[in-house]
Amino acid sequence: MANYWQQAFLWEASLNCAYKIRVYVFQKVLKRDLGFFEGGNGVSSGDIAYRITAEADDVAETVHALLNSILPSMLQLIAMATQMVLISPVLTLISALVIPCISLVIAYLGEQLRKISNKAHLSVAKLSEYLNEVLPSVLFVKANNAEFCECARFQRLAHADLTENLKKKRMKALIPQIVHAIYVGVLLLLCYGSLIVLRSFFDSSGVVSFLTSLVLLVEPIQDVGKAYNELKQGEPAIERLFDLTMFTPQVIEKLDAVDLDTVTGDVKFCDISFKYGDSMPLVLNKLNLHVKCGETVALVGPSGGGKSTLTKLLLRLYDPSCGCILIDNHDIQNIRLESLRRHISLVSQDITLFSGSVAENIGYRDLMGKIDMDRVEHAAKTANADEFIRKLAEGYDTNIGQRGSILSGGQKQRLAIARAIYQKSSILILDEATSALDSKSEMLVRQAVERLMENHTVLVIAHRLDTILMADRILLLENGELEEVTRTSLLNEGNSNGTLISSGIVI
C-alpha cells in the first residue's frame, strides 16, 4: 500500500512539474519575437512541438526517478552511516573516503551519458521536425509521386535516431554495471580491512553490526548514483526546454505604454528604414506614407520589395531601424502591444485557419470569452460566406479540419474576411491571396473584400487589378522606396485577366 501511495504521489508531483514547465515554456515561446520563428537560425516549429510535448515528458520521468530513488536512499544512507559512526568513527571516515573516488567515476560516466543523451534528443527532434513539415504537405507529396523519396528520407532520419538511441540505452545499461563492479570490489576490501581492525577492538556483535551497515550502505549509494545518471540523461531535455524561454526581446513594450480605447485609423509612416539583420540589406529606406482615416491604399511592387515587411512593422512584429509609425498621432512604440493589435485586423496571404468550428474561426478574437453568434453570422453574410457555411454538415458548428482542410480556396478566403469583419478593427491589412479562383468564387471574394474595405483604413498588398482599382491610392514599393502610380499607367500594364505581370509590377 505504502509503495502504491509513494508511486502515486511521486507521479503526481512529477507530472504536475511537467505540466507547469509545458505551460510556462509555451507562454514564453508565444512571447518571442517573430524573428525567432522566421529567421534562418530560429528553431523550427516541429522542434518546438517536440520539446514541449515529448521532452517535457522526459522531464517528468527524470523528476520521478530523482524523487523515487533519492528520498528513500538518503534515509537509508543516513541510518546506516549513523550506525557505523556509533561503532567506529575512524573506520567510518576511512570507508567514507571511498565515496569521493566513486563519485568522480560516476560524474565522468554521467557526463558521457549527458552528451549521448543530447544527441539522441536532437535526432528525435529532427524526426518530429521532418514529420511536421511533410505531413501537412501530403497532397504535394502524392501529386509529385514523392512517397518513395519521402519514405527514404524518413528512413534515414529514423535510422540516425535508432543509432543515437541505441548508444544511449547501451551507455545507460553499462553505467550501473561499472559502478556496481567498483562498489563490490571496494566493499570486499573494506569488509576485509574492517574485519581485521574491528576484531581487535570490538566484540563479534559490533563487528557484525558495522559490516552489515557497510553492506546496506552500498544499495543507497548506488541508487544515488543512478539518480545522478537519470538527471544527466534528462538534462538535455531540461536545457532544450529552458533554452526556449531565455531570450531578450527586440520588440519591447514600454512600462508606461497606453491603451487606446478607440482608433480612427489615421496611419503615418515617418522616415522608416528597416533591415532584418545588421549584415542584411535595407528592405525599407527612409519611407514616408500617410494613410488617412478610412482611406484604402494599395501597395504594389516586385516580389521581395518589402510590402509584407511594411505591414509587419505596423503590427510591431519588428521595430524599424529608424523612423516611427504613428496611429492617430500616437507613436506605436508608446501603445500597449495588445491594444495596438486589437485595432488592426490582418487577412494574410496564406489564409490561417485552425481546426475547430466555423464559428470559432470567425470569432477567433473572442475564443477565450463568449463568441457573439449574431456578430459571427452578420460577418459571414457580409463576407458572402453564410450560404456555404449553412450547407456544411453542422452549419456554424462544423469542424473545418486542420487548417480548414474541408474548405475550398475561395471559401477559406471568405472565412478569413468574415473573421476580419467580426473583429471590428479600424485598420485592416489585407495581403491578397495570389491563388486564382473560378470566376464565381472570384466575384464572391471581390464583393467580400469591397464590403470589408468599407469603414476601414486599409493597407492592401494587392495582386489583382480589380483590387488595386478599388483603392483610393496606388503606391509602388520598389528598392525600399514608395512611389505613387496612377490608374492609367497601371491599366496600361495590366493584362486581360486582371493579373499584373509587367516588368515593373510583378506578382
Ligand SMILES: Nc1ncnc2c1ncn2[C@@H]1O[C@H](COP(=O)(O)OP(=O)(O)OP(=O)(O)O)[C@@H](O)[C@H]1O
Ligand atoms: N524574416 C526574414 N528574415 C530575413 N529576411 C527577410 C525576412 N522576411 C523577408 N525578408 C527579406 O526581406 C525582403 C522583403 O520581403 P517581403 O516579404 O517584405 O517582400 P514582399 O514585397 O512582401 O514580397 P512578396 O510580394 O513576394 O510577398 C526580401 O528580400 C526577403 O527576402
